Amino acid sequence: MQVLPILIAVLVASGVGTLTGFGTSTLLVPVMVLFYPVPETLLFVGIIHWFGNVWKLVLFREGFRWGLVLSFGVPGLVATAIGAKLVFDIPSVILSRVLGGMIAAYVLYLFVQSSFRVRPTVVTGAVGGALSGFFAGIFGIGGAVRSLFLTAFDLPKAVYIATAGAIALVIDTTRLSVYASEGVRLPSSLLWGLIVFIPGSFAGAKIAQRLVDRIPQKNFRKVVAVFLLLIAVKLIVWP
Template sequence: MAVYEEIMYITLLTLLASLIGTLAGFGISTIMIPILLVFLPLPQTLLLVAIIHWFNDIWKIILFREGIKWKLFLAFGLPGIFTSFLGSSLSLRIPREILSRALGLFLIAYVLFILFNRTFKLSQKLSVAVSGGALTGFFAGIFGIGGEINAVALSAFNLEKAVYVATAGAISFMIDSTRIATYVTGGVRLDPALLSGFLIFVPASLIGALLGKKGVEKIPQEKFRNFVAIFIFLLGLKLVLFP
C-alpha cells in the first residue's frame, strides 16, 4: 500500500474513532489497533494510536471542561500513571489473546449486571476510584486500550454526561502521556511519512470530537449510562471473538 493511501485510510479511521470515542468516552484504540495492524507493525501501531488518542483526550478536556471533577480525576489518574508504565513495559513481551478474552468477558458481565440492576451505583470513595484508575492504566499500557475499564468504573458512578466525558478525557491524558513516553524511550519510532500525516490526523480527530460533542448533547441524561453500556458490550464482544 502506498504511503499516501495509508495516510488517507488512517485519516478516515481517526475521524470515525474520534467521533465514537467522544460519544462513548472510550473506544479509539479498540477501533484503530486491529485495523492498523493489517499494514503496520505492532510497536508502531501502538505508538501511532496512542498519539491520536492523546489528542482526542485534549479535545474532550477542552470541549467538556466544565465537567471535570478534580478529586475523581486525581484519584483515577495518579495510580493509572504507575500501572500504565508497568503495562506498557509488558505489552510486547507476553501473549495477549487470553487476557484480551478475559477482559472482554468481564465487560460483557458488567453490562449484564447493570442491565438487571439499573439502580446500581458505586460510591465515589477514594479506594474505589484508586482501584479503577490503577486497572485502567494497566490495561491501557498492556493492550494499547483501557478506556473500557475506565468506562466501567466511571459509568458505575452514574455521572452526569459532561462530568463523565471530561473526567475520562483527563484521566486518559495522563495515562496516554506515560505510555507514549514509555514506547518512545523503549525505541519505538514512526516512519517519517506517518509523522507528516499528523498534519491531517490531528484536525480529523478534532472534527470527530466536535461531532461527538453534538451527539452527547442530544442524548438524554437518564439514558446516557445505557448508551455507554451498549458500546462497552460491543467492544467486550469484539475482544472475546477477535482478541
Template sequence: MEIDKTLWFLLLTLLAEIIGTIGGFGSSVFFVPFANIFFDFHTVLGITAVFHLSSNLSKIYLFRKGLDKKLILQIGIPSVLFVIIGGFLSKFFESQILEIALGIFLIALSLLFLIKDKLVIPAKFKQTVIGGALSGFSAGLIGTGGAIRGLTMAAFNLEKSVFVATSAAIDMMIDLSRTIVYFSNGYITKEILIYIPFLFIIGFVGSWIGQRILKHISQDYFKRISLFLILLIGLFSLFQSLK
C-alpha cells in the same frame, strides 16, 4: 501502507473518535481493534498513545466545564502508576490471552449494569483507586483501558460532561506516561510518524462531532449507550482475539 488502506484506516479512526466521545470513555477501545487490522500489535500500542494525546486535548478543551479534580487525582494517579507497569510488561505477555480475558470481563460487567440498571457504585476512594489501577494497567499492557475506566465511571452514574471531561483528563495522564515507555520499547517508529498530522486533525474533528451529538442525548440514555458500547467492545475484542 497502500493509499486505499490508508483512507480506510483514517475513516475508521474518525469513527472510533466519534463513538468514543459519545460513549465518554475515549477512542482507543475501538481504535485498537481497528488499527490491529493494519499494523502489528506493538506498532498499534505506539500509534494509539500518539493519537490519544490529540484526542484527549480536544475533549478537555470542548468539555472543560465538566472537569472533576477530585476524581482526576483519585483515578488518575493509580492509572499513571499502573500504565507504566503494564507498558513494561507488554514485552513479555501473549496479547491474545490478555485480549480474551478483557473481552470476557467487559461483557460480564456491562451486562450486569445494563440488567441491574438501578445499581450504582458510590464514587468513594477505594472504588476510584481500584478502577484507576485496572484501567491504567490494561492501557499499558494491551493498549486500551478506556472501557474499564468507562465502566467504573458509568457505575458512579456521573453527569455526561463530567464523565467525558474527567475521563479525557485521566487518559491524558496515562498517555503521556505510556508514550515514554512505548518509545523506550521501540514501538513508536518512523512508519507511524507520517500519520501524526492526520491523527491530530481527526482527534479534534471527531471530538467536536461527538460533542454535538451528545447535546441531544439525555443523561439516562447516555449511561445506557456507554454500557451498550462497552458490551460491543467486549464482544468485538473477544471475536478478534479468538479469530
C-alpha cells in the same frame, strides 16, 4: 500513504472514543497495521489518542473535577504497574476472554439493575481507580476497563468524558515518551499527514460532542454500556 482511509478511520475512532471514553485504539490500530509496521502504528495511534484526550478536556472542560481525577487516577496508575507484573505466565487469549466475560456480565447487570450506582467519593474513587488500574495492567486494555468502573458512578456526561480523558492523557504522555526513547519514529509521509489527521481527530470529537448533547443524561450510561458490550463480544470471539 493512504490518506483518505486513514483520515476516515481517525475521524470515526476519535468520535467513538470521545463519546464512550474508550475505543480509539481498538478501531484505529487494525486499520493502521494494514499500511505500517506495528511500532509505527502504535506511535501514530498514540499521538492521535493523545490529541483525542486533549479534545475531551477542551470540549467537556465544564466536567473536569480535580478531586475525582486524582482520587481515581493516581491509585489507578500505581495499580496498573502492579497488575502488569502478574501477566507474563498467562496466555493472552485466556486473559482477553476472561475480560470479555467480566465486561459482558457487568453490562447485563447494568441493564437488569439500571438504578445501580456507587457514590463518587474520595474513598470509592480510590478503590475504583485501583481496581480498574489493576485489571488494566493484567488484561492490557486500559480504556474499556477504566470506563467499566467509571460507569458505576453514573457520572454526568461531561464529568465522565473529562475524567476519562484526563486519566488517559497522563498514560498516553508516558507511553509516547517510552516510544520516543526507544527510537520509534514516524515515516516522513505519515508525519506530514498529521497536518490533516490531527484536525480530523478534532472534527470527530466535535461531532461526538454534538451527539453527547443530544443524549439524555438518563440514557448516557446505557449508550456507553452498549459499546462496552461490543468490546466484550470482540474479546470473547476474537481475542
